[in-house]
Amino acid sequence: MAAPSSTGESGSVLSGIGLALSAYFTFSLQDATVKWLVADYSTPQVMFMRAAIILVIAFSMNGRRLAMEALASVERKALAWRALALLAAWLCYYTASRDLQLAEMSTIYFSSPLIVAALAAPILGEKVTRFRWFAIGIGFVGVVVACRPTNMHQPVAIGLALTAALLWAYAMILFRQVAPRIRTWVQMVITNSTFVVVCGVSLPWAWKTPTLHDFLLMLLLGCMGCVGQYLVTEGIRRAPATVIAPLEFSTLLWAFCLGYIIWGDLPDFAVFVGAALILAGGMMVIGAEWRASRRRALERRAALG
Numbered sequence: 001m002a003a004p005s006s007t008g009e010s011g012s013v014l015s016g017i018g019l020a021l022s023a024y025f026t027f028s029l030q031d032a033t034v035k036w037l038v039a040d041y042s043t044p045q046v047m048f049m050r051a052a053i054i055l056v057i058a059f060s061m062n063g064r065r066l067a068m069e070a071l072a073s074v075e076r077k078a079l080a081w082r083a084l085a086l087l088a089a090w091l092c093y094y095t096a097s098r099d100l101q102l103a104e105m106s107t108i109y110f111s112s113p114l115i116v117a118a119l120a121a122p123i124l125g126e127k128v129t130r131f132r133w134f135a136i137g138i139g140f141v142g143v144v145v146a147c148r149p150t151n152m153h154q155p156v157a158i159g160l161a162l163t164a165a166l167l168w169a170y171a172m173i174l175f176r177q178v179a180p181r182i183r184t185w186v187q188m189v190i191t192n193s194t195f196v197v198v199c200g201v202s203l204p205w206a207w208k209t210p211t212l213h214d215f216l217l218m219l220l221l222g223c224m225g226c227v228g229q230y231l232v233t234e235g236i237r238r239a240p241a242t243v244i245a246p247l248e249f250s251t252l253l254w255a256f257c258l259g260y261i262i263w264g265d266l267p268d269f270a271v272f273v274g275a276a277l278i279l280a281g282g283m284m285v286i287g288a289e290w291r292a293s294r295r296r297a298l299e300r301r302a303a304l305g
Contacts, residue, residue, distance in 0.1 A: 016239025020247045023231035028254035030224045031105070032262060033217055035097040042206035043094045044199040046218065047087070049210075051195035053222020058189055070189040075182050082174040083194035089167035092160040099157035102259035103267040106252050107146045107275045108161040110282060113248075114139040115169035117285045123173055132288045139281025146274025184233045188226075245286045249279055 037046045059066060070076065097105055114136050120128060147158050210218060236244050252275055259265040 013239045013243060016235045016237070017243065017247065018235075019231045019238065020235030020244045021250060023228045023235060024248055024251045025254055026224050026228035026231065028106075028251045028258060030221060030228060031097070031251075031255065032102060032258045033221050033224065034094050035102060035105075036262070037214060037217060037221070038094050038098055040214070041208050041210065042202070043091050044202040044206050045208065046094065046221070047090055047195055048199035048203060049218040050221045050225055051192035051199065053219060054188060054192045054226050055196065057222065057226045058185055058192070062185055066185055066189055070186050070193070073182060073186055073190070076190055078174065079182065079187060079190040080194050082171050083191040084198070085167050085171040085174065086191060087195050087198055089164040089171060092167065093164035096157040096160035096164065099154045100161060101263070101265040101267055101271075103252075103256045103265065103275070104146065104271055105161055106255035107267075107271055107278060108143065108158070109165055109168070110249070110252065110275075110278045111139065111143040111162070112165040112168040112172070113282055114143075114278070114285065115166060116172050119169060119173060129288065132285055135281045135284030135288065137281070138284065139278045142274040142277025142279075142281060144274075145277060146271050184229065188229060245289075246283060249282060252279065 034046055034050075073079070093105065093109070100108075117128065117132060118136050143162075147162070232244075256267065259267075
């Protein structure tokens, strides 16, 4: 009986990996679509349309009870605060996309998990080992190399991308504090409702009527956001977080490929070196977390006899 169980578990992990990889590819397409749209439309308008479409999909699949569940959630204020941090991050990130290549944006974005690891000690009270600090340091060296402070061709855009990474890290810490208690659809409704309200305020001044082609792209954008969120959630449910986490770095590969295919962007050597250092630092942090979680599991098993 043990063999089938092992095979079933292995199949679940493999399906989780496939779902997560599909999700990260979807998110990469989303970033490329937004970069295309913000060349002609304001970032708040694009974010408003994306959030509104996600809400339409969410309510059409779950009905009015989802709205009642979101309103009744005891964590709605914390989730709304996290949504504001996320919105600020998105606005900074996609505004920067007007001047930065997709590969440059994604490389800077990946400093966010390193910031989370660095802030885990003062905010979450987690123990950060010397090895993890070393890994974080390598990653941040990669950020400095990728940003090329001696050749800041787009200082404002780079500053916005770095600000987005910091805000994402803060939002992720808030996510770790409240997410386990709230189901995914409720989080999506509260987050995107906040986006609609805040971005909607600017529409009287920022609205530009989209062409049919661009409206369809905005519709696709909302669908990609919904599908990507669902796929990554299902992937995490089927495979351990320590397996899923490294897969997010696949978005770096997609960013380089999509940037070249769509805009003909070929990042300079510094961006490749920076991306490699950030990847190395991130993988070392994930490896340290995997070893720590494995050690805790063995200790619990030993304690139970």
